[in-house]
Amino acid sequence: MATQHSRAAARVMLSPAVILLILWMIVPLGLTLYFSFLRYNLLMPGMEEWTGFANYRFFLTDPAFTTALVNTLLLVGGVLLITVGGGICLALLLDQPFWGQGVVRVLVIAPFFVMPTVSALVWKNMFMDPVNGLFGYVARLFGAQPFEWLTAAPLLSITLIVAWQWLPFATLILLTAIQSLSSEQLEAAEMDGARFPSRFLWIILPHLARAITVVILIQTIFLLSVFAEILVTTNGGPGIASTNLTFLVYAESLLRFDVGTGSAGGVVAIILANIVAIFLMRMIGRNLDA
C-alpha cells in the first residue's frame, strides 16, 4: 500500500521523463502551428507577416491536394491488402515442418532490416528499370516490350516496394499467432472431417483476428507517412501521380521553400491522420478489447 508520501516521490521521480516527452512533442508541434499562420518563404527574408488561414486555404485549394489524399489512401490500402493477405499465406507455409525451416524464416524476415532508401534504389535500378532491370530482361526473353514500371504505373510500383518491405513484419506477427493456436483443436476438427478450407475459415482465421488488427493498426501509422521510397524512385512523379500527403508537404516546404504552406500542410496531415486513426480504432479496435 503506497503512502501519500511515496506516491508524491514517485511522481517527482517520473517527472523528468514525462516532461521531456511532452517537450519532445509540444515544441515541434507548437512551432509548426506557429509557422502555419505565418507568411514565410525562405527565399524572401524579411517578408514574414501574420496571414491567418491563408496558408491553409492555399494548401487545401492546391489541385495536387486531392490527388495526394487519394494517393495516400490507395497506398496505405494497397500495402495493407498485400501484406495481410500475403502475410497469412506465408505464415501458414512457414508453420509447416520442413527441412531448413530456420534458415528460410530468417530469409523471409530479412527485407524488414533493409533500409527503405536502399531497398527502393535496388528495386528501381535492378528490377524495375526498363533497360537494366530484371523485369525488363525477363520481358525481353519472352519477346515482349519491357514495362516502364515507374513511369507507367508509379503508384503501383511504390505500393509493391513498400509491401515487400512490410510483408515480413506481417508474416512475423501472424506466424507467432498461428503457432499459439493449439494443435489439439485442429486435430479434433480434422477427425470430425473438416477439410482445410473450413479449418482455415472457422478456426485459424478467427484465431488470427487479433493479430491482424495489430498488424493493420501499426502498419497504418507508418504507412501514412511513407516518404523515402517515393523520394528515391519517382520523386512524386511523373507529374503528381505518386505524390502522397507527406511528399506534398515536403515539396511545399523544401522544393518551393514555402515554410508557411508546408507547415499548414503538416497540420492538415496530422488532422487527417487522426481522423483515419479514430475510424480504425472504432472499426477494428474493438477486437483488441475482447
Add this chain to the structure above:
Amino acid sequence: MKTITLATAGTLALGVAAAAQAETVTIATVNNGDMIRMQGLSGKFTEKHPDIELEWVTLEENVLRQRVTTDVATGGGQYDVMTIGTYEVPIWGAQGWLTPLDDLPAEYDADDLMPAIRSALTVDGTLYAVPFYGESAMVMYRTDVAEKAGVTIPDEPTWSDIKAAAKAMTDKENEIYGICLRGKPGWGENMGFITAMANSYGARWFDMEWQPQFDSPEWKEATTDYLEMVKEYGPPGASSNGFNENLALFQQGKCAMWIDATVAASFVTDPDESTVADKVGYAAFPNKEGVENRGNWLWAWSLAVPASSDAVDAAKQFVAWATSKEYTQIVADEEGWRAAPPGTRTSLYQNDDYQAAAPFAAMTLKAMQAATPENPSVQEVPYTGGQFVAIPEFQGIGTAVGQTFSAAVAGQMDAEQALSNAQQLTRREMQRAGYIK
C-alpha cells in the same frame, strides 16, 4: 589535481592551435564531369596550401540546389563554398547572403572573364561569385549516322530541319534514337531546355502585367513539337533523363542528336569516355522559321562563398584557384586542352592550342556571344534571364511546371492539358507572391 588541470589546458591549447592551423573548407558542388575533375585535381591546391583541408559534398543538381538554398537562407553555415549559377547569384547577392569577391589578387585577372558572364555574376558593381565554367546551348549530332540516313544538318538549323533529321536518323532496331532531350523535372533540368525552346518559338513566360502565357499559341506549338520529338524519336524513359543521363546515352552511341549545354561537347569528344568521340558535329540552337531568337541560353556554374561561412579567407583562396588561369593550365597539362573548363575566360578562346584541340570552341563562343538574357523573348517581357526567369519565385514555379511537362513526356497527359495545368499553377503562385491580383 593541478597537473591534471594544466594538462587539460595544454591539450585544449594544442587543440585550438591545430584548429587554427588546418582550416576546413566544405565545398558543395554538382556531380557534373568538370566538377568531378576539379575534385580530382584539388590535390594540387592542398599541396600549395597545407593549412587548408578540403571537404567535398558532391550532389545531383536538384538535390544540391535544395541543400544550398536551405543552408544559405537559414544562415546555416554548413558550406564554405557553394556551386551556384547565374540564376542564384543576383538574387542571393542582393539579399546579402554572399561574400563579395572584389578583392581577389591581381594575378587572378578578373578583367579576363567574359563580359556577359561577369555581368551576370555582378550585383550593383560587386562581384559575388566566380565562374567555373560557362555554357550556352547547341545541337550536337553524330556525323556518321547523319550521313547514313542521308541528312545534312545546317549550321543554323530550324526546328523543322531538326524534326526531319530526328525522324530520318531514328533506328530503334539498333537502339539509335533520333533525338535526346531533357525530360527530368526540375527548373534547371527540363525547364531550362523547354524555356529556351519556347523562347526560340517566340513564346514568353509572362506578359508585361506578369500574367502567365502558357495559353498562347507559341507555347502550344513549342510544347507540341517538344512532346512529338521526345516521344516518337527519343529513348525510352525520357521523362527521367537529365543532362547527365543524356550525356551517357550519347557517349554510348544511342543518340543521333542531342540539344543541350555547350559544355557537353568536351565530354562527348573525350576518347576515353565516349565511343563516338570522333564522329560529333555541331550546329547552333535551332529557331522557328521567322523568329529571330535561338533560345538565349546562358549559364555559368560558379563558385561563391556564403556570408555564413566560418572560413571565408580559405574559401576565397580556393575559389580563386579553381577558376584561375593556373587551374586551366593544370587541366591542360593533365588531361589535354580539350578538357579545359570552357566559357569563362576570353584568353582561353585566344589560345591556339585550345582552338586546335577543341573543335567545338568556335561554336561555343558564338552561341555564348549570341545569347541575350536581358531580352529573352522577341516579345516584350518584364523579366530577364534566358532559360529561366530571374525572380526568386521561379525555383518553385519552375519545379512544379517541370513536373507537369515531365508527366506529359511520360504520357500521363497531352500538350493541351499540360499547358493548362502549368498556366493554372503559375497563376496561383504569382497571385500568392503578389505579382498579380
